[in-house]
Amino acid sequence: MAELTHLTMAGALDGLAKKDFTAVELAEAHVKAVETIRPLNAFITETPDKALEMAKASDARRAKGEAGPMEGLPIAVKDLFCTKGVLTTAASHILDGFKPEYESTVTSNLWRDGAVMLGKVNLDEFAMGSANITSHHGNVISPWSPGEVGNWSRQLVPGGSSGGSAAAVAARAALGATGTDTGGSIRQPAAFTGIVGIKPTYGRCSRWGVVAFASSLDQAGPMTRTVEDAAIMLRSMCGFDPKDSTSVDMPVPDFRAALTGDIRGLKVGIPKEYRVEGMPAEIAAIWDQGIEWLKAAGAEPVEISLPHTKYALATYYIVAPAEASSNLARYDGVRFGLRVEGGNLKDLYENTRGAGFGKEVRRRILIGTYVLSAGYYDAYYNKARQVRTRIKWDFDEAFQRCDVILTPTAPSTAFAIGEKMDDPIQMYLNDVFTVPASLAGLPGMSVPAGVGSDGLPLGLQLLGRPFDEETVLRVGQVIEKAAAVTATPPFMA
Amino acid sequence: MSLDKATVAKIAHLARIKVPEEELDHLAGELSQILTFVEQLNEVDTGNVPPMTSVAAQKLRRRKDEVTDGGYRDAVLSNGPETAEGFYVVPKVVE
Numbered sequence: 001m002a003e004l005t006h007l008t009m010a011g012a013l014d015g016l017a018k019k020d021f022t023a024v025e026l027a028e029a030h031v032k033a034v035e036t037i038r039p040l041n042a043f044i045t046e047t048p049d050k051a052l053e054m055a056k057a058s059d060a061r062r063a064k065g066e067a068g069p070m071e072g073l074p075i076a077v078k079d080l081f082c083t084k085g086v087l088t089t090a091a092s093h094i095l096d097g098f099k100p101e102y103e104s105t106v107t108s109n110l111w112r113d114g115a116v117m118l119g120k121v122n123l124d125e126f127a128m129g130s131a132n133i134t135s136h137h138g139n140v141i142s143p144w145s146p147g148e149v150g151n152w153s154r155q156l157v158p159g160g161s162s163g164g165s166a167a168a169v170a171a172r173a174a175l176g177a178t179g180t181d182t183g184g185s186i187r188q189p190a191a192f193t194g195i196v197g198i199k200p201t202y203g204r205c206s207r208w209g210v211v212a213f214a215s216s217l218d219q220a221g222p223m224t225r226t227v228e229d230a231a232i233m234l235r236s237m238c239g240f241d242p243k244d245s246t247s248v249d250m251p252v253p254d255f256r257a258a259l260t261g262d263i264r265g266l267k268v269g270i271p272k273e274y275r276v277e278g279m280p281a282e283i284a285a286i287w288d289q290g291i292e293w294l295k296a297a298g299a300e301p302v303e304i305s306l307p308h309t310k311y312a313l314a315t316y317y318i319v320a321p322a323e324a325s326s327n328l329a330r331y332d333g334v335r336f337g338l339r340v341e342g343g344n345l346k347d348l349y350e351n352t353r354g355a356g357f358g359k360e361v362r363r364r365i366l367i368g369t370y371v372l373s374a375g376y377y378d379a380y381y382n383k384a385r386q387v388r389t390r391i392k393w394d395f396d397e398a399f400q401r402c403d404v405i406l407t408p409t410a411p412s413t414a415f416a417i418g419e420k421m422d423d424p425i426q427m428y429l430n431d432v433f434t435v436p437a438s439l440a441g442l443p444g445m446s447v448p449a450g451v452g453s454d455g456l457p458l459g460l461q462l463l464g465r466p467f468d469e470e471t472v473l474r475v476g477q478v479i480e481k482a483a484a485v486t487a488t489p490p491f492m493a
Numbered sequence: 494m495s496l497d498k499a500t501v502a503k504i505a506h507l508a509r510i511k512v513p514e515e516e517l518d519h520l521a522g523e524l525s526q527i528l529t530f531v532e533q534l535n536e537v538d539t540g541n542v543p544p545m546t547s548v549a550a551q552k553l554r555r556r557k558d559e560v561t562d563g564g565y566r567d568a569v570l571s572n573g574p575e576t577a578e579g580f581y582v583v584p585k586v587v588e
Contacts, residue, residue, distance in 0.1 A: 097572075098572055100572075101571060101572075202548050216547070216548060217548075246551075310533075314531040314533050314534050315531075318534075329509075335572065335581060337574070341584075342584065344584050345583050346509070349509040350509050350511040353510040354510050354513075362510055362512075363524070365508050366508055366524060367524060367528075369508040370504050370524070370528075373504070383539060384531070385544030385545045386539035387534050388544075423526075441549055
C-alpha cells in the first residue's frame with residue numbers, strides 16, 4: 001500500500017475520518033516501509049508490534065468518537081527521547097541497553113493526541129554532529145544518494161544531528177518524526193533531505209526526558225513533509241510542563257489556523273551579514289528567489305543588520321561543549337548503560353567513559369572541561385556568554401524593523417560521507433546560518449525551496465520573534481506553495 | 494592558544510575520560526585548532542554586556558518544598574549495571 005505512506009498527515013487524518021482506511025492499515029503500510037528502507041540505517045530500534053498495538057487502540061478511540069488531533073498517525077522518534085521500556089541510546093555506546101522507566105513529556109504528548117510509534121531513529125552521538133556520521137550505530141545514508149540502493153555511487157549524508165528522522169520522513173517510511181535542534185539539528189537535515197523542520201522558541205517544548213546535550217539551547221520540534229503537517233505535529237509536541245524549569249507557561253496556539261496564506265504588508269528582514277564570502281551562486285540565487293516569492297505575495301523585504309553573526313559559531317563552540325561536559329558527567333558506569341571495570345572507582349569512571357564516548361563527543365567534553373576550568377572560565381565561557389547576549393540584542397533590534405527573517409538554511413546541498421571529515425571546523429561551518437537563532441532562542445524553520453545543480457534539495461530558513469511560530473509557519477507555507485518542489489528522493493518506500 | 498600533550502592529559506583526567514597515550518598528540522592539535530578558532534571572540538567589545546543566563550525572558554518558577562512523587566527505588570535501579578540489596582555497587586572506596 002505504497003499510496004498510504006505517501007500521504008501527508010493532513011491527508012491521512014482526512015482518510016481516517018472518512019473511513020477510507022484504518023489506523024491499523026496505515027500502521028501496517030508504514031511498518032513495511034520501515035523494513036524497506038533498512039539499507040539507509042535510519043532506525044536504531046524498530047517497534048512494529050508497538051505500532052500495531054497503538055494503531056489498534058487508536059481505531060478503538062476513533063470508533064468511540066474520541067479521536068485526538070494526531071489520531072492514528074505513524075511517526076518515528078529520534079533516539080534521544082526517552083521512551084518507557086524501549087531502548088534509548090542517544091546513538092552512544094555508553095547508553096548500551098538503557099531502557100528508560102519513564103516517557104519524555106514530548107512523546108507523552110504525542111501519544112496522548114493519538115500518534116503511533118514506528119520506532120527510534122538514528123542520530124549523531126548525543127546529537128553532536130551535522131552529518132549523522134558520529135553514531136555508534138552507524139552512518140545514516142540519505143535517500144537522495146545517487147546510484148543503486150545499497151551500492152550507491154555517492155553515499156550522501158542526510159545532515160545531522162536528526163539524520164535518521166530526516167531520512168525516514170523523506171523516504172516515506174514515517175509521516176513525520178521528532179527532531180531536536182541545538183545548533184541546527186532539525187533545520188539543516190530538513191534542508192538536506194527536502195523536508196520541513198521547525199525548531200520552536202526555546203521553552204515551547206518540554207526538555208523533560210530528552211537526553212540533554214546543551215540545556216540552554218536544546219529544543220525539540222517536528223520534521224514533516226509539509227508546512228501544514230509541521231503545524232499539526234508542533235501543536236501536539238508543545239505545552240507547559242512543570243517538570244522542565246525552562247518550560248514556558250503560555251497557551252499553545254492552533255498553528256494550523258495560522259496558515260492563511262495572507263502575508264500582505266509583512267516586513268521580511270534580509271540580514272546582509274548572511275551573504276557570507278564564498279557563498280555558492282546557487283545558494284544566493286535561491287535566497288533571491290525566496291525574496292521574490294514573498295514580494296509577489298505582498299510582503300515587503302527590508303535589509304537588516306545582525307552585526308555579530310560572524311561570532312555566532314565561535315560562541316556556540318564554547319557554550320555548547322561547556323554545557324555538554326557538565327550534562328554528560330552523569331555517564332559514569334554506575335547508574336545506567338556501559339560499565340568497564342577498573343581497580344578503583346576512578347579507573348571505573350575513566351575506563352567506562354574512555355570506551356563509551358565516540359571521538360566527536362570526547363572532543364567536545366574536553367573542550368568544555370577546558371573552557372570551564374580554573375583560570376579559563378572568564379576568558380572563554382563568560383566571554384562567550386557576553387557575546388551571546390550581543391547576538392540576542394542584534395535580533396531584538398532587527399525585529400523592531402521586520403516581522404520575520406529570511407535566510408538560506410545551509411551553505412551547500414548535502415555532501416558525501418568522507419567529505420569534510422578531517423577538519424572539525426569545516427564540519428562546524430555547516431551550521432553557520434542556523435546557530436545564531438539557536439543562541440537567541442528564536443523559532444526557526446527550514447522549508448524546501450528548490451534543487452541545486454546536482455539535483456539535491458535546497459532549503460530556505462525563516463526566523464521569527466520569540467513565540468511567534470505562527471508567522472514563521474504562515475510565511476513558510478507561502479514559500480512552500482510558490483516553490484512547489486516536485487523532486488523526490490530516488491529511493492522511497 | 495596551543496595546548497600541549499600534558500595539558501590535554503590533565504583535561505582528560507578532569508573529565509574522567511581515559512585517553513590512550515598515542516592519541517594525545519593528535520587530540521592536542523585538534524583542540525588547539527578549535528581554541529584558536531574561538532579566540533576571534535576577543536575582537537568583540539563586551540565592556541558592559543551582561544553574560545547571558547537565560548535566553549527566555551523569565552524567572553525560575555517557585556514551588557512549595559514538598560514531596561510530590563517518589564518511591565521508585567527498583568525502577569531507578571533497574572538500569573544499573575551492578576546492583577545489590579537496593580544499592581548500586583561500585584569498587585571499594587573506603588579502606
